[in-house]
Amino acid sequence: MDVIKAIKTRRSIRSFKKKTVPISDIKKILELASLSPSGSNTQPWNVHVLYGNSLKKFTQEMVKEFLKNNKKLKLERLNYMKNYRSPYLERRRKVGWDLYNLLGIKKGNFKKTLEFHSKNYSFFDAPIGLIFSIEKDLGWMSWLDYGMFIQNISLVCRSFGLHSCPQAAWGLVYKKANKLLKLNKNFTVHCGMAIGYENEKDTVNNLRTERESIKNFCKFYN
Numbered sequence: 001m002d003v004i005k006a007i008k009t010r011r012s013i014r015s016f017k018k019k020t021v022p023i024s025d026i027k028k029i030l031e032l033a034s035l036s037p038s039g040s041n042t043q044p045w046n047v048h049v050l051y052g053n054s055l056k057k058f059t060q061e062m063v064k065e066f067l068k069n070n071k072k073l074k075l076e077r078l079n080y081m082k083n084y085r086s087p088y089l090e091r092r093r094k095v096g097w098d099l100y101n102l103l104g105i106k107k108g109n110f111k112k113t114l115e116f117h118s119k120n121y122s123f124f125d126a127p128i129g130l131i132f133s134i135e136k137d138l139g140w141m142s143w144l145d146y147g148m149f150i151q152n153i154s155l156v157c158r159s160f161g162l163h164s165c166p167q168a169a170w171g172l173v174y175k176k177a178n179k180l181l182k183l184n185k186n187f188t189v190h191c192g193m194a195i196g197y198e199n200e201k202d203t204v205n206n207l208r209t210e211r212e213s214i215k216n217f218c219k220f221y222n
């Protein structure tokens, strides 16, 4: 698959077929993604690959943790903005409502919203779950390097017929995840990713997101 097709067919997928993914494919994908650039070739990524029984045990614990403690769970860091403002607020609302409309979740239905959010912690039932960890004292550029690595994983997945969903949601449950994965105290959960074959029958995967026209975010200098 050429890179343009991979970019055009990548979408965040939130429902997967039961079909297992050969772990040899995941190894190849990670090897390819590790060719990503990073400042001074520092390669700040660490990947925890969960599948089979480990995935089942981990996700059971994590869904439980989220459902029990979601009201008091707090992020360790500022992921996006403290108080969302325009244009980020409108974009965030649009994708949220588009998703909830597809799912038939009405405004104010906190029970169903929570239920859907909790699916993040089972990796949306994907056969492969990746947790990305990072050394806490690494700076902005290392977090940016990490993003390039994660994007490469999602693109390479396409040439293996796989889809993915990057998940910041894992940052919210970092304490429990750090513990279950026995992370060294200098490390923390950065985010995660669900990987598997798309379940085309589930309407949640009908979500199509929009992008700003380049004329609204690019300036050309001649």
Ligand SMILES: Cc1cc2nc3c(=O)[nH]c(=O)nc-3n(C[C@H](O)[C@H](O)[C@H](O)COP(=O)(O)O)c2cc1C
Pocket (backbone or CB within 6 Å): 010, 011, 012, 013, 014, 095, 120, 165, 166, 167, 168, 169, 170, 191, 209
């Ligand atoms: C770093 C990052 C974190 C994300 N976290 C989540 C998440 O926790 N749960 C989720 O369902 N989608 C998550 N997404 C998916 C975004 O909602 C999605 O990329 C965006 O709406 C654009 O849609 P597309 O990926 O289908 O093009 C995340 C995406 C990125 C890049």
